[in-house]
Amino acid sequence: MIHYKTDEQLIAIRRTGRIVSACHREIAARIKPGVTTLEINKFADAFMRKHGARPAQIGYKGYPFATCASVGDVVCHGFPSAVPLKEGQIVTIDMVAELNGWMADSAWTYAVGKVSLEVERLMKATKQALYRGIAHAVEGKRLGDVGYAVQQIADREGYSVVEEFIGHGIGRRMHEDPQVFHRGKPGTGKWLRKGMVITIEPIFVLGDPHVRIDNDGWTARTVDGTWGAQYEHTVAVRDGEPIILTR
Numbered sequence: 001m002i003h004y005k006t007d008e009q010l011i012a013i014r015r016t017g018r019i020v021s022a023c024h025r026e027i028a029a030r031i032k033p034g035v036t037t038l039e040i041n042k043f044a045d046a047f048m049r050k051h052g053a054r055p056a057q058i059g060y061k062g063y064p065f066a067t068c069a070s071v072g073d074v075v076c077h078g079f080p081s082a083v084p085l086k087e088g089q090i091v092t093i094d095m096v097a098e099l100n101g102w103m104a105d106s107a108w109t110y111a112v113g114k115v116s117l118e119v120e121r122l123m124k125a126t127k128q129a130l131y132r133g134i135a136h137a138v139e140g141k142r143l144g145d146v147g148y149a150v151q152q153i154a155d156r157e158g159y160s161v162v163e164e165f166i167g168h169g170i171g172r173r174m175h176e177d178p179q180v181f182h183r184g185k186p187g188t189g190k191w192l193r194k195g196m197v198i199t200i201e202p203i204f205v206l207g208d209p210h211v212r213i214d215n216d217g218w219t220a221r222t223v224d225g226t227w228g229a230q231y232e233h234t235v236a237v238r239d240g241e242p243i244i245l246t247r
Contacts, residue, residue: 147184
């Protein structure tokens with residue numbers, strides 16, 4: 001069941017989204033060689049609480065951390081680690097905050113120092129695909145239009161899309177209807193209507209898009225060890241330009 005949000009509820013989600021985006025800005029300044037993702041997790045946890053929000057990922061289906069921290073071939077749901085980040089790596093930090101009962105979700109891939117041109121190009125294409133998908137998240141479009149917009153960038157640039165992990169509705173709960181796929185056919189799928197709030201969160205990889213899950217039950221990494229990047233925003237569907245609630 002899709003929950004359509006009122007203007008007042010969108011304002012509430014936007015307040016949460018501002019905390020998430022502000023936290024990401026602070027994290028961007030802290031990512032560097034020698035820093036650990038456990039340190040980043042501790043910072044994000046304290047930042048959200050300082051601003052009155054709850055780190056919503058803690059306890060979700062048993063997940064123990066405030067953030068997911070995915071390095072290199074880990075494409076999502078990686079556990080924060082005490083292993084120092086190294087020059088040339090990439091790390092995706094994903095977080096969900098809850099403020100006054102409303103949630104917002106955003107993930108961002110960060111370069112650790114200077115990365116290779118190949119990895120830089122991967123990051124740029126994935127981010128471009130996120131915003132191309134967002135541009136189609138408007139009243140009267142369909143979810144297949146969003147997925148197709150993302151897929152076009154991947155196909156054009158020669159990347160694979162990880163299909164096991166998708167976007168979703170969000171609001172009072174972390175995961176609501178509808179499911180948001182990052183591949184699709186134009187003019188297919190559920191209609192996008194004003195008041196829907198969804199996440200768009202493509203993952204592009206350099207090689208095989210299939211993943212395996214580590215023994216912790218969470219960490220998803222590519223089967224061939226190649227690296228992946230992910231960018232995610234929480235977006236409100238409107239009649240006209242969509243609103244990015246985690247900008």
